[in-house]
Amino acid sequence: MHVGFIHTYIHTYTSNISYQTRQNFNFFFFRLISKKKMWSKIWKCREEIKTSEQINYDVFGGLERNNDVVKAGHAEDRNNSTSFLHAVINMAGMLIGLGQLSMPYALENGGWSTAFLLVGLGAACSYTTHLLGQCMAKNPKSRDYKDIGNHAFGSKGRIISTTFIYMEIFMALVSYTISLHDNLATAFAGVHVSSGWARMSPPQLLAAIAVLVAVPTLWLRDLSSISFLSTAGILLSVLIFAMVACAAAFGGVRADRGIPVLQMQRIPAVYGLYIFSFAGHIVFPNIYTAMKDPSKFTKVSIVSFSVVTTLYTTLAFLGANLFGPQVSSQITLSMPQNLVLTKIALWATILTPMTKYALEFTPFAIELEQTLPRSMKSRTRMIVRGTVGSILLLLILVLALSVPYFEHVLSLTGSLVSVGICIVFPCAFYTKIFWRQIGRPLLILNAVLIAFGVVMGAFGTVSSSKSLLMSLRKSHSI
Numbered sequence: 001m002h003v004g005f006i007h008t009y010i011h012t013y014t015s016n017i018s019y020q021t022r023q024n025f026n027f028f029f030f031r032l033i034s035k036k037k038m039w040s041k042i043w044k045c046r047e048e049i050k051t052s053e054q055i056n057y058d059v060f061g062g063l064e065r066n067n068d069v070v071k072a073g074h075a076e077d078r079n080n081s082t083s084f085l086h087a088v089i090n091m092a093g094m095l096i097g098l099g100q101l102s103m104p105y106a107l108e109n110g111g112w113s114t115a116f117l118l119v120g121l122g123a124a125c126s127y128t129t130h131l132l133g134q135c136m137a138k139n140p141k142s143r144d145y146k147d148i149g150n151h152a153f154g155s156k157g158r159i160i161s162t163t164f165i166y167m168e169i170f171m172a173l174v175s176y177t178i179s180l181h182d183n184l185a186t187a188f189a190g191v192h193v194s195s196g197w198a199r200m201s202p203p204q205l206l207a208a209i210a211v212l213v214a215v216p217t218l219w220l221r222d223l224s225s226i227s228f229l230s231t232a233g234i235l236l237s238v239l240i241f242a243m244v245a246c247a248a249a250f251g252g253v254r255a256d257r258g259i260p261v262l263q264m265q266r267i268p269a270v271y272g273l274y275i276f277s278f279a280g281h282i283v284f285p286n287i288y289t290a291m292k293d294p295s296k297f298t299k300v301s302i303v304s305f306s307v308v309t310t311l312y313t314t315l316a317f318l319g320a321n322l323f324g325p326q327v328s329s330q331i332t333l334s335m336p337q338n339l340v341l342t343k344i345a346l347w348a349t350i351l352t353p354m355t356k357y358a359l360e361f362t363p364f365a366i367e368l369e370q371t372l373p374r375s376m377k378s379r380t381r382m383i384v385r386g387t388v389g390s391i392l393l394l395l396i397l398v399l400a401l402s403v404p405y406f407e408h409v410l411s412l413t414g415s416l417v418s419v420g421i422c423i424v425f426p427c428a429f430y431t432k433i434f435w436r437q438i439g440r441p442l443l444i445l446n447a448v449l450i451a452f453g454v455v456m457g458a459f460g461t462v463s464s465s466k467s468l469l470m471s472l473r474k475s476h477s478i
Helices: 003-014 019-031 036-052 084-095 098-110 114-138 145-187 202-219 228-250 264-276 284-290 294-326 340-371 378-402 406-433 440-477
Strands: 055-057 063-065
Touching: 084 228, 084 284, 084 294, 098 114, 098 145, 098 228, 098 264, 098 294, 098 406, 114 145, 114 264, 114 284, 114 294, 114 406, 114 440, 145 202, 145 284, 145 340, 145 378, 145 406, 202 340, 202 378, 228 294, 228 340, 264 406, 264 440, 284 294, 340 378, 406 440
Parallel strands: none
Antiparallel strands: 055 063
8 A cells, every 4th residue: 555545545534633533543543554664654644644734824924724745745755757858848848938039139139249148047047956956855845946945044935935936927927918919919910909998009909808818717726627738838939939940941031130249238138038038947846846756857957958048049149130130029020921930920929828827827826725714615715716816817917008018027027036036046045955065166156146146137127127117208208
């Protein structure tokens, strides 16, 4: 009999009875076990029950009864079923997304020498992913990014990690919605759509309709029912890259535009665009726990980041050479509109945000359900979850339509939030957890990366904020 099955059985059977009764039940159950080899496993399960019944303060200060068997389980209880190749695909799929659209724009504005910055950030983020894996191995009870923060700095680490995670999710969804609006405007150029009850431009109205179409996915409580959206998002991202490459090869566009060497004044904003493109660290601990052989996690990160960095660099030079200074902040908006390839790329970009809403909302939905009373019915939980999600999505829509400046919002997200999640926090977590074992060279490296991330993040935040405010002032003055 598998120890995980016994643990689940005991936990389920005794979850609703008093502590003393549970203790009596455990004693009686142990007396029935005669094999010595099973004794230690059963005893470990008993300890896990006690651990899972502890009362903890959640990130918002309320009380949360943690009855999640998986979170309380040890490494041997995990469902390790992901192969090396599958883990690479999952990690690369999390990285390839919205950021690839802005790569040509970032390279053109920063200069071709910023390709070294792009590659360097890819290497740094691969290293910090390795650090997260080491932190996970140090504490087998850690299940996600927030658990690592809690292990390193206690409840403060969890609160800060959770805050940054939700900020990144919210701002990323705003960027996705802006991209949806911009590409819909191009795809339906010349089409007149009007509404008598809403003072909205045709692109805004189309974007609102598209978001409303995606709202029902937020009401789905079974995550397996939306898992196909993850695969669809990956395929759409690969399709966009393929269409841009085909347009360069067969679209009749001459790739002979010169790229400036370096434009220092634009480096902070370009840094934000680059670092956002490598933002995926909040999910990497989950990939670690799902692997058959977690010891290969570092190799997974090296292969994944190498593939993604190569793709980004290729796409950056390709788009910058094709369109030069006229390149848009989203490469799909610069492609010749008469090509079938362009239409495919546009629709792939339009569909991508619609696959992201439910997936990106999932971490918040899980946290929300944990704060609800345990006595609440499943249907009521679904209504609360769906209502809150719908309100947030409508808020995101309003914000995206009010601030439709893709490159500035993306750069601000990268500089303000992503740099912390991707570089600063992993180095700080590792340094704190391994303080007694860490060597001087590694300590210096982590300190340098933390300082670099903080400084560049500050400059990038100021630069992108100024650009955003200037764009807003110009739009209101017209």
